[in-house]
Each structure stands twice: as C-alpha cells, then as structure tokens.
C-alpha cells in the first residue's frame with residue numbers, strides 16, 4: 001500500500017486525499033500538521049524523502065517518492081476520466097493546474113494561511129494582506145470568467161484541474177475573499193462537491 005504524508009489542514013494535501021478517495025485507492029496516512037517550524041518536515045530523515053521539506057509526499061511500495069500536489073494528481077489521474085482524452089482539453093487542464101500554482105495558490109491560499117496559522121501573525125500587515133487580496137481576487141475573476149462559459153475548468157468535463165483548484169477555492173472565504181460576488185464559482189463548487197465519492201478536507205482514511 002502507498003503511504004501519503006499529508007497535512008490535514010492543507011489544501012495541497014487535500015487535493016491528493018481527494019483523488020485517492022475518489023479513485024478508491026487505499027493508502028496509509030501519516031499526518032504532518034503545521035505547527036510553525038514543523039519539526040517533522042524539517043528533519044533530515046524527511047528531507048531525504050523530499051528535499052523541498054514539504055507535503056504532500058507519496059511513498060510508493062518500492063520506496064520511491066513523488067512530491068508536488070499537482071504532479072501527484074496527474075500521476076493518479078492517468079488512465080482515468082479525470083484526464084481529458086481530447087488533446088486541447090487535456091492541455092487546458094494543465095493550463096489551469098499551472099495557473100493554480102502560479103496565480104491562485106500564492107494569493108488565495110497564502111492570504112488564508114497568513115490569517116490562520118499562528119506563526120504567520122507577523123504577515124498580517126496591510127502591506128502584505130492588501131496586495132494578496134487584490135491578486136487573489138484577480139485569480140478568482142479569471143476562474144469566474146471561465147466558469148461562466150463552461151461547467152468545469154478544462155471544458156465540459158470534470159478533470160484533475162477541478163480537483164487542483166477546488167482545494168483552496170472552497171475555503172477562500174477563510175482568506176477574506178467574497179465568493180458571493182463570484183456566482184459561477186459558487187455553482188462550480190457545488191458541481192465539484194456533488195461528484196461521486198467526493199470527500200471533504202476533514203476526511204481521512206480509517
């Protein structure tokens with residue numbers, strides 16, 4: 001059985017728990033909660049497994065590792081309907097997954113994390129939170145514009161891109177973002193959470 005090192009409160013980790021649950025892939029879960037200066041991820045033993053000292057991290061049965069949430073999503077999605085068969089739709093799925101890491105996570109997730117985690121108290125200044133609100137709203141506006149045109153981000157079908165962007169969008173209000181002004185996103189969040197075998201961020205395997 002694979003082992004997943006994941007942070008229960010983190011959206012990046014949630015992406016992986018979600019796809020594993022949806023595909024009914026059994027896994028052993030090692031919870032690595034953030035406590036500010038997380039000892040576990042900073043240990044030499046963990047850094048040998050993942051030099052970036054971050055979770056999520058998958059350990060395969062043969063002792064190999066895979067990190068980066070979106071790479072892990074694509075690994076498990078391969079050969080499933082979560083990767084579009086149409087070439088352009090598949091490229092659009094990647095487009096949204098790159099967007100998630102380049103535009104969305106660094107603003108929407110970062111602002112929520114600054115407000116949530118105690119060791120980030122010093123990052124709650126107007127100089128930091130103001131630009132994050134602005135860039136996060138821009139990212140949400142980009143999603144809104146797409147979701148006014150298509151039911152899912154890559155097009156007509158649910159894909160790994162929807163998993164990647166659901167993780168931090170569904171909890172964006174924790175970062176002070178107003179989702180009510182983004183009705184197409186709200187409708188999409190419902191479509192995503194209505195997918196068969198969808199689980200919430202709190203879900204962990206027994």
Ligand SMILES: N[C@@H](CCC(=O)N[C@@H](CS)C(=O)NCC(=O)O)C(=O)O
Pocket residue numbers: 007010011012013034037038041042053054055056067068069070101
């Ligand atoms: N780009 C990476 C980001 C991973 C990341 O930032 N992980 C954070 C949680 S969201 C983490 O491991 N924090 C714990 C720590 O730094 O000790 C991914 O998508 O997997």
